Amino acid sequence: MRGKRVVVLTGAGISAESGVRTFRDNDGLWEDHRVEDVATPRAWASSPDVVWRFYQARRRQLREVEPNPAHHALVKLEEGLVDFLLVTQNVDDLHERAGSGDVLHMHGELSVMRCEISGRIEHRMEAADLKESYLACRCCVEPSRMRPHIVWFGEMPFGMTRIYEAVETCDVFVVVGSSGHVYPAAGLVDVARSAGATTVLVNLERPENADRFDEVHLGPAGELLPRLVTTWLDG
Numbered sequence: 001m002r003g004k005r006v007v008v009l010t011g012a013g014i015s016a017e018s019g020v021r022t023f024r025d026n027d028g029l030w031e032d033h034r035v036e037d038v039a040t041p042r043a044w045a046s047s048p049d050v051v052w053r054f055y056q057a058r059r060r061q062l063r064e065v066e067p068n069p070a071h072h073a074l075v076k077l078e079e080g081l082v083d084f085l086l087v088t089q090n091v092d093d094l095h096e097r098a099g100s101g102d103v104l105h106m107h108g109e110l111s112v113m114r115c116e117i118s119g120r121i122e123h124r125m126e127a128a129d130l131k132e133s134y135l136a137c138r139c140c141v142e143p144s145r146m147r148p149h150i151v152w153f154g155e156m157p158f159g160m161t162r163i164y165e166a167v168e169t170c171d172v173f174v175v176v177g178s179s180g181h182v183y184p185a186a187g188l189v190d191v192a193r194s195a196g197a198t199t200v201l202v203n204l205e206r207p208e209n210a211d212r213f214d215e216v217h218l219g220p221a222g223e224l225l226p227r228l229v230t231t232w233l234d235g
């Protein structure tokens with residue numbers, strides 16, 4: 001893989017071995033909540049307290065979990081390649097904490113909050129930021145309520161121009177721990193294939209879209225990825 005242009009897309013499965021539960025592995029529930037109840041603009045408008053409590057609990061959970069060998073393996077891959085982009089659907093910060101340099105969070109980040117009026121973002125992870133009460137921004141004269149900097153269902157993912165440019169010109173496209181249900185992320189494998197890239201999947205189980213990959217490696221990412229990265233960098 002050395003000398004090749006590589007794009008890696010990660011999903012909830014890469015953080016599963018760190019103790020962050022995935023979405024599809026729980027019958028469509030994310031930490032016991034239906035996604036429509038906590039991850040849509042409609043839910044925020046109609047039941048902000050429920051949505052706020054859900055995300056504050058997820059934000060507090062970040063302080064209890066650690067990156068696992070799969071996150072660390074991607075740091076090693078990044079260090080061994082010249083042209084590398086890590087795109088994640090995950091809203092946790094485990095890639096950054098493992099040491100990944102440039103992480104494109106296409107679905108947003110739990111550690112960041114966004115002013116509902118100005119749209120400005122602030123990194124807010126102090127103990128006082130993790131309580132039940134709403135957070136007020138530091139940008140408006142009359143401080144405004146902040147919302148999670150998360151791309152909810154029905155909203156536009158972040159960084160799509162950069163992502164498409166990278167995927168359309170990559171030589172190898174690797175997906176780790178994603179069920180391939182959430183679009184547009186799930187469609188990136190087709191963009192990569194059309195561009196002639198080799199497509200590789202590392203996932204616990206065989207997902208529905210597995211036949212769109214040239215190589216499929218089934219098993220826990222924390223076990224498979226460190227070995228695969230060593231092979232890719234040696235080969």
Ligand code: NAD
Nearest residue numbers: 011012013016022023024090091092177178179204220221
């Ligand atoms: P998903 O939950 O739909 O699918 C996870 C996939 O990972 C499944 O196919 C499962 O078989 C696989 N998996 C489970 N454990 C694994 C392991 N140890 N090693 C390798 N694979 C494993 O996840 P998704 O495709 O990322 O979509 C869910 C959406 O929900 C995302 O958009 C994401 O923003 C959000 N979400 C994020 C987190 C997080 O930030 N950690 C957690 C849950 C959900």
